């Protein structure tokens with residue numbers, strides 16, 4: 001038996017594959033934490049005010065007792081500051097309503113905004129505030145959209161995928177500009193005290209792009225590769241979130257070598273990798289993988305159901321880790337963000353953490 005660990009000890013042990021007192025838990029609950037604030041706070045207020053953004057994460061940690069935190073706001077932050085129109089709903093995730101890139105020539109007109117201003121400024125300042133308060137208790141990471149995701153948010157995904165063929169060099173020019181913006185964000189996040197930075201590289205998905213296309217338009221030798229290197233050189237652990245159905249695991253885990261890889265699982269989609277397969281095929285040999293409870297369960301499932309789901313995941317992970325001679329390289333997590341909506345059941349978030357505390361002990365025979 002491993003003696004009881006605190007959050008930081010447990011997280012560090014999992015990253016380095018040491019024995020742990022139990023597996024770590026992290027339902028990716030971000031915007032939903034605002035509902036715990038003593039003053040009623042809308043999503044719009046939370047996403048526009050660094051103090052409220054930070055206060056949400058601190059309140060969430062106090063109430064749910066996570067092992068980790070990702071400072072995710074939503075996926076339109078950078079596109080918003082690049083000039084896309086974003087609809088900010090009172091109580092739900094903001095989304096782009098009007099792209100900033102409409103015509104082929106617009107790809108070349110993107111200008112890197114000042115990351116101290118706009119929503120980039122809010123997320124950087126807010127990340128610093130929650131890291132100040134939480135970094136001695138849990139592992140805190142900032143969260144950032146990768147270049148291809150920023151581009152699809154700025155132009156519309158369908159348009160970008162067509163223009164990759166019709167206006168290839170223009171698309172590359174836009175990606176180069178966005179990579180400069182992402183670099184400014186990496187440098188800004190490096191001053192916040194966060195231990196890691198999680199990249200959202202969701203287009204590394206075989207339902208959208210093959211290896212050749214992903215390599216050309218994001219890839220480890222291209223834009224993402226530069227950003228990954230800068231992330232590590234700036235003193236942050238390079239992490240990746242990709243909740244696509246058919247993720248490019250060889251590129252994004254074996255090639256990019258993130259410290260943590262957060263992923264989803266789609267049991268109804270043939271080929272979607274289950275935790276057992278991910279562990280069995282060696283993707284946890286050098287990377288801590290987190291996944292993969294369906295976020296919709298936090299809205300729809302009963303407490304008993306989500307407890308059962310968590311227990312089944314723990315059992316599957318334990319068996320697979322032990323079979324591979326691994327001690328702890330898996331986080332009991334959600335596959336993507338817990339919906340920040342008012343209908344999300346807070347008790348289900350708590351249930352995932354509490355069930356992991358109760359049943360997450362791992363001892364291989």
Ligand SMILES: [Zn+2]
Pocket residue numbers: 241242243335336337
């Ligand atoms: Zn996601």
